[in-house]
Amino acid sequence: MEKVGEFHFVTEEYLLDFRGRVTIPMIGNYLMHAASNHASTRGFGFNDMSEKHTAWVLSRLAIEIQEYPSMSQPIKVYTWIDEVGRLFTSRCFELTDDTGKSMAFARSIWAAIDMETRRPTSLDIEGLSVYLSDRSCPIERPGKISPVESNTPGVPYQIKYSDLDVNGHLNSIKYMEHLLDLFDLEMFKAREVQRFEIAYMSEGKYGMPLTLHKEEAVQNRYNMAICHDGKAICRAAATWTEAKG
Amino acid sequence: MEKVGEFHFVTEEYLLDFRGRVTIPMIGNYLMHAASNHASTRGFGFNDMSEKHTAWVLSRLAIEIQEYPSMSQPIKVYTWIDEVGRLFTSRCFELTDDTGKSMAFARSIWAAIDMETRRPTSLDIEGLSVYLSDRSCPIERPGKISPVESNTPGVPYQIKYSDLDVNGHLNSIKYMEHLLDLFDLEMFKAREVQRFEIAYMSEGKYGMPLTLHKEEAVQNRYNMAICHDGKAICRAAATWTEAKG
Numbered sequence: 295m296e297k298v299g300e301f302h303f304v305t306e307e308y309l310l311d312f313r314g315r316v317t318i319p320m321i322g323n324y325l326m327h328a329a330s331n332h333a334s335t336r337g338f339g340f341n342d343m344s345e346k347h348t349a350w351v352l353s354r355l356a357i358e359i360q361e362y363p364s365m366s367q368p369i370k371v372y373t374w375i376d377e378v379g380r381l382f383t384s385r386c387f388e389l390t391d392d393t394g395k396s397m398a399f400a401r402s403i404w405a406a407i408d409m410e411t412r413r414p415t416s417l418d419i420e421g422l423s424v425y426l427s428d429r430s431c432p433i434e435r436p437g438k439i440s441p442v443e444s445n446t447p448g449v450p451y452q453i454k455y456s457d458l459d460v461n462g463h464l465n466s467i468k469y470m471e472h473l474l475d476l477f478d479l480e481m482f483k484a485r486e487v488q489r490f491e492i493a494y495m496s497e498g499k500y501g502m503p504l505t506l507h508k509e510e511a512v513q514n515r516y517n518m519a520i521c522h523d524g525k526a527i528c529r530a531a532a533t534w535t536e537a538k539g
Numbered sequence: 540m541e542k543v544g545e546f547h548f549v550t551e552e553y554l555l556d557f558r559g560r561v562t563i564p565m566i567g568n569y570l571m572h573a574a575s576n577h578a579s580t581r582g583f584g585f586n587d588m589s590e591k592h593t594a595w596v597l598s599r600l601a602i603e604i605q606e607y608p609s610m611s612q613p614i615k616v617y618t619w620i621d622e623v624g625r626l627f628t629s630r631c632f633e634l635t636d637d638t639g640k641s642m643a644f645a646r647s648i649w650a651a652i653d654m655e656t657r658r659p660t661s662l663d664i665e666g667l668s669v670y671l672s673d674r675s676c677p678i679e680r681p682g683k684i685s686p687v688e689s690n691t692p693g694v695p696y697q698i699k700y701s702d703l704d705v706n707g708h709l710n711s712i713k714y715m716e717h718l719l720d721l722f723d724l725e726m727f728k729a730r731e732v733q734r735f736e737i738a739y740m741s742e743g744k745y746g747m748p749l750t751l752h753k754e755e756a757v758q759n760r761y762n763m764a765i766c767h768d769g770k771a772i773c774r775a776a777a778t779w780t781e782a783k784g
Contacts, residue, residue, distance in 0.1 A: 306575065307585045308571045308704065309568070311703060311704075312705065312707040312745075317701070319701065326553045330551065330552060334611075340552045340610075341611070366585070455557075455720050455722065455727055456556075456562070456719060458556060458724075460553075460610070466553070467553070479746070482700055
């Protein structure tokens with residue numbers, strides 16, 4: 295089995311945003327599809343983990359986009375494991391057009407949790423290491439994101455049915471959606487997100503009252519947080535550039 | 540070219556709800572994929588319509604589900620045109636498992652609008668009629684849904700970036716998501732939606748303050764509406780049955 299997985303998609307017009315571009319949460323969905331299928335065809339997918347009463351949990355994700363896919367565009371997603379540790383593994387992604395031209399890179403950090411205790415469990419270092427690849431992923435690792443919740447009032451949000459994943463927790467992709475919705479439409483018209491990064495800290499549950507926070511840290515770089523009871527359950531950052539049209 | 544289009548999917552674990560089932564909005568996405576590709580490979584897809592400065596607009600949709608697809612399940616969606624009129628065309632769907640066992644049927648009504656005036660335009664009756672099929676779709680057509688907005692206070696909602704489609708209007712699938720979120724999680728635990736139907740009446744725009752309404756009309760049947768300025772932009776109905784587990 296190849297170390298690098300390759301997956302083909304065609305963007306769908308009814309899933310594009312008002313600019314006719316794929317959204318960051320949708321790119322997140324493509325990455326999840328690739329990660330999930332890469333893992334399951336190599337013996338460490340959702341079902342393999344379930345049998346051991348464990349589950350993959352996305353801990354951090356950073357996406358850098360040089361060019362947003364547009365209408366009905368065939369795209370490819372490549373994914374590979376670039377690090378395996380006792381508690382975390384790092385998975386990289388490259389998104390290209392159908393000629394192989396790079397459009398985006400992403401880095402993700404995953405932990406495995408015990409499904410009963412919801413606590414991290416040790417990874418199968420030997421098994422995963424078989425698939426380690428040194429393919430290049432020329433973007434910065436997900437880093438530290440400064441707290442913003444004490445500086446900004448926060449927009450209230452309550453977790454709903456549509457937000458829940460199969461574990462009954464706030465879906466990883468929905469965090470992104472709610473955070474990006476903090477930006478005014480004018481931002482999306484004039485600029486575009488060049489880097490988006492998110493750190494998942496604890497699990498959002500149904501009905502949980504949340505507050506969504508955002509603050510410009512330096513020019514064009516915003517830090518964000520989703521809080522419950524004043525405590526962050528997630529931090530994120532977005533770096534904006536001029537829209538490339 | 541076959542009259543009936545056939546499309547294959549495998550359900551994805553990170554897109555399932557807390558029950559481990561595909562959601563109604565996700566079924567809606569599968570149907571949109573099938574409709575969009577069925578149309579574009581037959582010369583009346585998004586791009587063909589754009590060239591004539593027109594666009595397809597979903598007017599009504601009814602989905603009846605006998606069995607919700609579950610984890611990593613291969614499914615097939617069949618779609619065909621069953622009626623063509625001057626201003627509206629009716630498209631049917633059947634969703635089956637990989638052995639061909641029926642899981643859901645759906646009926647949809649579409650209009651073509653002029654992209655400048657946003658008004659309905661005449662359909663190419665002759666061109667579309669080539670693909671008319673009399674394949675059976677044994678569910679009731681989308682029907683009249685009684686107003687509920689004057690009987691219920693309504694939950695406020697404001698249209699955000701993530702809600703917008705490529706035309707800059709509230710995405711058809713997002714209407715469903717927001718309406719289903721009106722139901723308490725306990726409903727989804729004990730029961731399941733057997734029929735969901737929706738009538739799109741006017742276009743939701745960014746920032747528009749909306750109210751979401753729901754009322755039990757007869758036992759297990761709820762009527763819903765999304766209103767702006769007290770006027771419905773959409774009506775919907777959901778019929779619930781005991782969960783089949």
